[in-house]
Amino acid sequence: MAISRAQLAKELEPGLNSLFGMSYDSYDREYEEIYAIEDSQRAFEEEVLITGFGSAPTKTEGQGVVFDNASESYSARYTHETIALAFAFDNIRGRAA
Numbered sequence: 001m002a003i004s005r006a007q008l009a010k011e012l013e014p015g016l017n018s019l020f021g022m023s024y025d026s027y028d029r030e031y032e033e034i035y036a037i038e039d040s041q042r043a044f045e046e047e048v049l050i051t052g053f054g055s056a057p058t059k060t061e062g063q064g065v066v067f068d069n070a071s072e073s074y075s076a077r078y079t080h081e082t083i084a085l086a087f088a089f090d091n092i093r094g095r096a097a
Contacts, residue, residue: 003087042080044079046075048073050071050073053068054068
């Protein structure tokens with residue numbers, strides 16, 4: 001759907017100070033200090049939790065080591081998405097204002 005001048009009337013008036021939400025590029029990328037950013041060439045990524053290890057017991061001198069078993073438990077799958085939205089301006093050349 002095209003956008004016409006009637007939908008953007010305030011932007012065409014003199015004295016507009018700024019447009020809300022159009023200055024995000026001027027902010028620092030603080031999230032990069034908190035989150036790890038990874039690239040992927042796959043359709044999804046998976047993480048698997050290994051469980052089964054209990055608390056390690058105290059071993060006395062000369063006693064054998066106790067062995068434990070591990071297995072895969074929960075898994076998380078992250079499916080990549082592309083999120084996009086666009087808009088178009090109506091071609092107003094040749095029209096009466």
